[in-house]
Amino acid sequence: MSAVVRAAQGGDEGAFQSVFRALQPWLLRYLYVLVGEDAEDVASETWLQVVRDLDAFRGDFDGFRGWVVTMSRNRALDHLRSRRRRPRGDIPVEYLTDLPGTEDTAGAALSSAGISTALGLVARLPRDQAEAVLLRVVMDLDADTAAQVLGKRPGAVRMAAHRGLKMLAKLLEQSAAGPAEPAAPPPRKPAQKSSREGVTRTKSPTLKDMR
Structure with a gap:
């Protein structure tokens, strides 16, 4: 080329x-x-x-x-x-298909849940990590070139990409697990009232109580 x-x-x-x-x-x-x-x-x-x-x-x-x-x-x-x-923070799927992961860590993270899902989460990363991942993995730039783009040292870009990929892997795990189901509310205790004799009796629940 x-x-x-x-x-x-x-x-x-x-x-x-x-x-x-x-x-x-x-x-x-x-x-x-x-x-x-x-x-x-x-x-x-x-x-x-x-x-x-x-x-x-x-x-x-x-x-x-x-x-x-x-x-x-x-x-x-x-x-x-x-x-x-x-x-x-959201990216259309058509922009994200057929993207290779060029680094071992990137490939593992991206292939674990599909490239579209993984890159859809990139925008949730801190800006420096997101850009480092995009330039190193999506644009397939080497560390020196990516560093020139970002105005940083190559080592800083490598570190940001590494941290971004680790966080991305965690986000992928959370995405694969799905949202946690809410805990069932504790059963309602029937209201109680005291009789004239001082004996506590259970009050029958009404429709109003059940709403």
């Missing part, structure tokens, strides 16, 4: 379409966790910037992916600041 990127830089429209088709689905999944239903709008803004700055890019396809993701993240953060909106 590195040759395809270079061809796109040379003005080959078909090559650019190939690059777009290779990255767009992954980009939408990443952006959906950040900006929700506005993911397609932010992705469109990202690609406009890619076209505008394409000649300035230098590097291979892995570097190109990191370059595009960095643009998309900056656009997403600008979008959130302008709208003052929080990322949404």
